[in-house]
Amino acid sequence: MLNRRLSIAPMLDWTDRYFRYFARLITRHTLLYTEMITTAALLHGDPDRFLAFDPQEHPLALQLGGNDPADLAACSRMGQEWGYDEINLNLGCPSNRVQSGQFGACLMAEPGLVANLIKAMTDAVTLPVTVKHRTGIDDMDSYPHLCDFVGTLFDAGCRTFIVHARPAWLLGLSPQQNRDIPPLNYDRAYQLKKDFPGAEIVINGGIKSLTDAERHLERVDGVMIGREAYRNPWILIDADRRIFNDSHPLPTRHEIIDQLLPFIATEIGKGVPLSRIARHAMGLFHGQPGARGWRRHLSENGCKPGADGSVMLAAAENTRHFV
Numbered sequence: 001m002l003n004r005r006l007s008i009a010p011m012l013d014w015t016d017r018y019f020r021y022f023a024r025l026i027t028r029h030t031l032l033y034t035e036m037i038t039t040a041a042l043l044h045g046d047p048d049r050f051l052a053f054d055p056q057e058h059p060l061a062l063q064l065g066g067n068d069p070a071d072l073a074a075c076s077r078m079g080q081e082w083g084y085d086e087i088n089l090n091l092g093c094p095s096n097r098v099q100s101g102q103f104g105a106c107l108m109a110e111p112g113l114v115a116n117l118i119k120a121m122t123d124a125v126t127l128p129v130t131v132k133h134r135t136g137i138d139d140m141d142s143y144p145h146l147c148d149f150v151g152t153l154f155d156a157g158c159r160t161f162i163v164h165a166r167p168a169w170l171l172g173l174s175p176q177q178n179r180d181i182p183p184l185n186y187d188r189a190y191q192l193k194k195d196f197p198g199a200e201i202v203i204n205g206g207i208k209s210l211t212d213a214e215r216h217l218e219r220v221d222g223v224m225i226g227r228e229a230y231r232n233p234w235i236l237i238d239a240d241r242r243i244f245n246d247s248h249p250l251p252t253r254h255e256i257i258d259q260l261l262p263f264i265a266t267e268i269g270k271g272v273p274l275s276r277i278a279r280h281a282m283g284l285f286h287g288q289p290g291a292r293g294w295r296r297h298l299s300e301n302g303c304k305p306g307a308d309g310s311v312m313l314a315a316a317e318n319t320r321h322f323v
Contacts, residue, residue, distance in 0.1 A: 039066035
């Protein structure tokens with residue numbers, strides 16, 4: 001059984017395989033998620049491009065976006081064959097592109113359809129099938145609506161619900177605004193845990209520290225951290241001890257850079273530019289003296305022809321006086 005006490009949220013353009021490898025050097029146990037991958041991309045595109053990952057990334061979940069039972073079943077099977085540990089269905093993305101494809105958050109208006117999707121996915125694989133959803137959408141933003149929605153999916157066989165504790169306002173707000181403007185309502189997630197004690201409830205939204213996470217874990221089963229884990233990944237350095245009770249020696253930031261270098265060399269050998277990997281490490285020294293110089297050096301030099309791990313070492317030189 002996967003331990004979902006702490007996870008990093010799926011984030012488009014951010015949680016690709018290069019970020020996940022980097023994050024795994026900081027925390028051994030935190031559950032990682034792919035970006036949302038649409039069924040069309042997998043069925044009609046290049047599956048290797050979207051599904052490839054390094055074994056070190058485990059535990060690792062695949063997040064899918066789609067609205068067709070057969071397509072989601074087929075893509076769930078692909079995820080299992082590739083070796084993922086969980087298949088997650090996106091029911092929270094509010095983007096116009098996703099809405100035009102009639103999946104993501106707008107599916108919260110169709111719990112019967114989502115139940116069919118869950119059943120098709122769970123019938124297709126032996127992996128856990130989970131959902132990530134909002135607390136509501138537009139005028140369907142009340143706890144009774146949310147409770148009925150979760151109850152329908154629970155009856156269909158879903159047992160893990162990742163609750164982004166904001167509604168999605170699909171009419172009038174951009175995806176970026178939907179991450180901040182609709183108010184957080186953690187109490188709805190807490191109440192779900194009371195009303196569905198047999199479900200695993202993971203809470204997401206506005207969580208910025210392990211201290212925040214520990215407070216939520218008094219009320220729910222798991223916590224998912226999103227943008228803060230990307231922008232300031234060092235907040236996760238003590239996660240294995242505080243959240244997962246693993247007291248292994250903690251690496252320094254510079255040791256993590258050293259551990260990243262062989263991976264960088266291997267990927268550059270495959271034709272991957274340094275910038276695709278280094279961009280995810282921009283926040284490694286967030287809030288520390290020298291952080292601006294670290295970011296500037298990576299930005300200015302990481303995209304140059306022939307850039308390799310030496311660029312990262314040079315960027316770190318001005319930060320040697322702290323860990």
